[in-house]
Amino acid sequence: MALKDAILATLLHGEASGYDLAKAFDVSTANFWTASPQQLYRELDRLADAGLVHARVVNQEKRPNKRVFSLSDAGRAALTEFIATDPKPTAIRDDLLVQVEAMGPGDHEAVRGHIAATLATSADKLARYERRRLRMLDGRDEAAYLAGEPRIGPYLTLARGIAFERGNIAWCHDVLAALDARDPAVTPGRA
Amino acid sequence: MALKDAILATLLHGEASGYDLAKAFDVSTANFWTASPQQLYRELDRLADAGLVHARVVNQEKRPNKRVFSLSDAGRAALTEFIATDPKPTAIRDDLLVQVEAMGPGDHEAVRGHIAATLATSADKLARYERRRLRMLDGRDEAAYLAGEPRIGPYLTLARGIAFERGNIAWCHDVLAALDARDPAVTPGRA
DNA sequence: AGCCGCATGTAACTTGTTACATGATTTC
DNA sequence: GAAATCATGTAACAAGTTACATGCGGCT
Numbered sequence: 410m411a412l413k414d415a416i417l418a419t420l421l422h423g424e425a426s427g428y429d430l431a432k433a434f435d436v437s438t439a440n441f442w443t444a445s446p447q448q449l450y451r452e453l454d455r456l457a458d459a460g461l462v463h464a465r466v467v468n469q470e471k472r473p474n475k476r477v478f479s480l481s482d483a484g485r486a487a488l489t490e491f492i493a494t495d496p497k498p499t500a501i502r503d504d505l506l507v508q509v510e511a512m513g514p515g516d517h518e519a520v521r522g523h524i525a526a527t528l529a530t531s532a533d534k535l536a537r538y539e540r541r542r543l544r545m546l547d548g549r550d551e552a553a554y555l556a557g558e559p560r561i562g563p564y565l566t567l568a569r570g571i572a573f574e575r576g577n578i579a580w581c582h583d584v585l586a587a588l589d590a591r592d593p594a595v596t597p598g599r600a
Numbered sequence: 601m602a603l604k605d606a607i608l609a610t611l612l613h614g615e616a617s618g619y620d621l622a623k624a625f626d627v628s629t630a631n632f633w634t635a636s637p638q639q640l641y642r643e644l645d646r647l648a649d650a651g652l653v654h655a656r657v658v659n660q661e662k663r664p665n666k667r668v669f670s671l672s673d674a675g676r677a678a679l680t681e682f683i684a685t686d687p688k689p690t691a692i693r694d695d696l697l698v699q700v701e702a703m704g705p706g707d708h709e710a711v712r713g714h715i716a717a718t719l720a721t722s723a724d725k726l727a728r729y730e731r732r733r734l735r736m737l738d739g740r741d742e743a744a745y746l747a748g749e750p751r752i753g754p755y756l757t758l759a760r761g762i763a764f765e766r767g768n769i770a771w772c773h774d775v776l777a778a779l780d781a782r783d784p785a786v787t788p789g790r791a
Numbered sequence: 792a793g794c795c796g797c798a799t800g801t802a803a804c805t806t807g808t809t810a811c812a813t814g815a816t817t818t819c
Numbered sequence: 820g821a822a823a824t825c826a827t828g829t830a831a832c833a834a835g836t837t838a839c840a841t842g843c844g845g846c847t
Contacts, residue, residue, distance in 0.1 A: 410808095410833080410834090411693070411695050411698055412834075412835090414695075414698050414702070415698050417702070418698050418701045418702035421701075421702060426797095426798070426799090427798075427799070427800095428796095428797065428798050428799080431798095438701075439692075440692070440697065441692055441693075441694040441697030441698060441701070442692070442693055442694065442697070442698060443691040443692060443693065443835095444834095444835080445835070445836065445837090446799090447800085447801095447835085447836075447837085448834075448835060448836085450799070450800065451800095451834090451835095452834095469797090469798095471797095471843080471844065471845095472796090472797055472798075472843080472844080473797060473798040473799070473841095473842075473843075474798080474799090475797085475798060475799080476798090476799085488702050489704075489706070489707060491698075491699065491702075492699045492702060492703055492707045492710055492711065493707075493710045495714065495717075496694075496695030496696040496698075496699055496714050496718070497695045498721075499692065499693070499694045499695075499696070500634040500692070500693040500694070500807095501630075501631070501632055501633070501634060501690065501691070501692055502602070502632075502633055502634065502690070502691040503632040503633065503687075503690045503691070504602050504605075504687030504688045504690075505687040505690070506631065506632030506633070506757050506760065507602055507605050507606050507609050507632060507633060507682075507687075508682065508683045508687060509753050509756050509757055510609045510612075510629075510632070510753045510754060510756075510757045511605070511608070511609035511612060511679050511682075511683060511753060512683055512751075512753050513680075513750075513751060514750070515680070516680060516683045516684075519683055519684045520683065523686065523687050526686075527687070530689075552781070555778045555781055555782070556781060556782070559704075559705070560703075560704060561778060561782070562700050562701040562702060562703050563701060565700050565701075565771075565774070565775055565778060566697050566700055566701045568771065568774065569697065569767075569771050572767045572770070572771060573764075573767060576760075576763045576764060576767050579763070580756075580759065580760050580763060583756070583759065584756055587746045587752055587756060590743070590746060590747060591746070591747070591752070601805085601806090601836095603806075603807090617825095617826075617827090618826075618827070618828095619824095619825065619826050619827080622826095634807095635807080636807070636808065636809090637827090638807085638808075638809085638828085638829095639806075639807060639808085641827070641828070642806095642807095642828095643806095660825090660826095662815080662816065662817095662825095663815080663816075663824090663825055663826075664813095664814080664815075664825060664826040664827070665826080665827090666825085666826060666827080667826090667827085691835095792847100793846105793847090794845105794846085794847090795844100795845085795846080795847105796843105796844085796845085796846100797842100797843090797844085797845105798841100798842095798843105799840100799841085799842105800839105800840085800841090801838105801839085801840085802837100802838090802839085803836100803837085803838085803839105804835100804836080804837080804838100805834100805835080805836070805837095806833100806834075806835065806836085807832100807833080807834070807835080808831100808832080808833070808834085809830100809831085809832080809833095810829105810830090810831085810832100811828100811829085811830085811831105812827100812828085812829085813826100813827090813828090814825100814826100815824105815825085815826100816823100816824080816825080817822100817823080817824075817825095818821100818822085818823075818824090819820100819821085819822080819823095
């Protein structure tokens with residue numbers, strides 16, 4: 410039910426097309442809410458029907474036309490209402506952790522590969538998040554930012570994403586170390 | 601699709617009823633995979649049909665009869681196959697973060713309450729996880745444990761859960777501090 | 792010539808959630 | 820005497836995934 414609210418929250422940054430939202434969900438909202446483009450298109454239709462967002466068509470010449478959505482007053486009210494309700498506990502679904510949980514000695518090599526790949530994408534994400542944080546701070550220190558900005562939510566959720574990715578990276582290193590201690594130097598290339 | 605594998609992984613600890621699994625998912629598997637009892641019952645039927653688990657009925661006198669499930673060889677093989685596939689990226693859905701993202705000054709009090717409640721349950725979880733960790737280590741240090749145990753997965757996923765909850769708690773404190781800096785001492789009871 | 796980005800959508804299917812129903816036993 | 824625990828299940832609905840389809844413009 411809260412996909413609705415995640416979309417409304419993302420629209421607080423300003424009007425956006427379904428395509429724009431899909432990108433936003435991919436790079437930033439994904440920290441705390443995952444959704445595919447198809448979900449967004451479907452949900453946007455519903456939100457427009459329910460009057461929680463305004464939809465307006467923008468005709469473009471060199472690009473396909475697009476529908477641009479923005480928050481309505483009713484949408485803002487729905488968000489406020491949602492914020493007042495008790496949040497459901499965090500739901501996580503993580504293939505990699507299932508794989509680690511279940512692995513036996515024979516699976517170590519496969520898992521090592523998955524961990525290495527995850528490490529790389531986490532490091533990427535972290536770098537992007539940190540760049541975004543610096544852009545937000547814009548020279549101020551954190552205290553000044555938090556005191557001065559009208560909306561501090563985006564900074565706080567970003568901080569959580571940064572901590573999460575750091576934790577992820579540290580954990581990946583730990584797992585690799587544990588596997589190395591178990592099966593020393595199985596991979597070629599080291600003397 | 602990996603609910604299947606999360607169940608199979610959980611059954612590596614030994615045979616269990618649907619009810620047992622629901623509890624296990626609630627207290628430990630929930631770190632990396634969330635599932636309701638109803639999902640488990642449905643999926644267990646499918647797994648039994650597909651031959652990935654054995655089901656056997658245990659008649660009890662003072663309690664309702666139960667169906668107890670255990671991994672079959674086919675189930676073990678399915679897990680190995682799953683471990684060899686590329687994991688999908690972590691999916692998170694977190695109401696509280698959506699609320700923080702979207703909050704305006706008027707919502708600060710409500711969010712403060714949600715954060716305080718989350719802080720309490722996270723602290724509880726963390727305490728349970730740390731107790732479980734000590735029970736696993738059973739006096740050994742981590743290096744000895746990782747070198748000696750046949751299956752190190754459960755320890756590693758638990759370590760991730762511990763780090764995650766610690767991160768959560770730290771973040772909750774940060775958010776409370778940010779809110780306090782904004783709206784100092786709104787709540788009564790302090791001089 | 793072929794791929795990537797923009798931009799949306801339909802349809803079929805699989806998962807996940809919620810509400811309800813049952814009923815004995817043990818604990819407060 | 821009420822509530823929690825044990826133990827399962829049905830059914831209806833909501834949400835999420837996957838595959839497919841379209842078509843132009845810009846880049847290499």
